[in-house]
Amino acid sequence: MKKVSRYKCEGCSFTGNKKQVTEHEKTCPDVENVRKKNEQEILVKEMQSNIRLKAKSISHLEQLLNEYSKATGENLTVSLSIQFKENVRWSHSHHAPIGKKTNWGSSDPTQPTSYPGYEGRVEFIKPDKTGEYAGHMFTGWTRGGKVEGFHTGSGGGGYEAKYDCYLFIDDFPLIKEKVDKAREIAKQADIFDENERIKSAQLSDLTKEKLKIDPVTQSYANEIQKVHEAQKCLSQRANQLEGLIIQRRQDVKLFTLDENPSLKAEMNQFRAHSNSFWSKALHDL
Ligand SMILES: [Zn+2]
Helix, strand or coil: CCCCCCEECCCCCCEECHHHHHHHHCCCHHHHHHHHHHHHHHHHHHHHHHHHHHCCCHHHHHHHHHHHHHHHCCCCEEEEEEEEEEEECHHHHCCCCCCCCCCHHHCCCCCCCCEEEEEEEEEEECCCCCCCCCCHHHHCCCCCCCCCCCEEEEEECCCEEEEEEEEEHHHCHHHHHHHHHHHHHHHHHHHHHHHHHHHHHHHHHHHHHHHHHCHHHHHHHHHHHHHHHHHHHHHHHHHHHHHHHHHHHHHHHHHHHHHCHHHHHHHHHHHHHHHHHHHHHHHHC
16 A cells, blocks of 8 residues: 555645646635735734834824734724823733733732833724624734733723723833833923022022121111101101190180180170070970
8 A cells, every 4th residue: 555645725625646736726816815814814913012012102003003903804993092100000900011920909019019001091993893893803802812012901882892901111112212201301300490499599598698798788777777766756756746736726725715705705605505405405305
């Protein structure tokens, strides 16, 4: 008995000996399709691990995720709405940067409980409302799993789906570079502000010292002291004079009555008249 090896076409179910299959494959249309499909699969796999290394910013990451979705044939619209946080904490219990440990429920006190990153929501919209739900290829259930470093949390919603989403900057070296730069600028600005504050305080102290021994300021201060004392004296004298004027009026009135005896008699008459008027008026009450 002799063993005969048989060959099969890469694209279809055609079989034969080596020569026959080689000839067949030159014209078989399925071979080209399979080749294209394989290339596409390799591209998708590469994207899954390269996106995090290529992304230069969050909007660039969004663009790459959309390109990835096109490459898989799903054609989703992917929209990110995430913000930077120094402590992406909750998510860390489930996820961690690549190569770092997760710390479920902060159970390990030697491990950090959070990492810097971005947190927010991601929206997947699938225009073709058939087949797999939107977002499955990102959430890692089907279709070759997740994009590395791109974590999704709770959410859902079929062909228009929203999920919690977070990423750690340690997984995105180019984004991390920018964040580090921004942090450095912020630090420099703080240092600048602090220096400014210290200088301003020093200047203010020196000014106070200078003014204390400045002869011109001292002469003004002495003069103003004298003015205040004079104001006090003048005010006392004014009060005194008002009292004297009232006293003098009374005296002049009495002198005038003494010099005009007829006026004194008339005044007495008026007074008597007035007294009787008032006693009558009060009696009638
Ligand atoms: Zn074939």
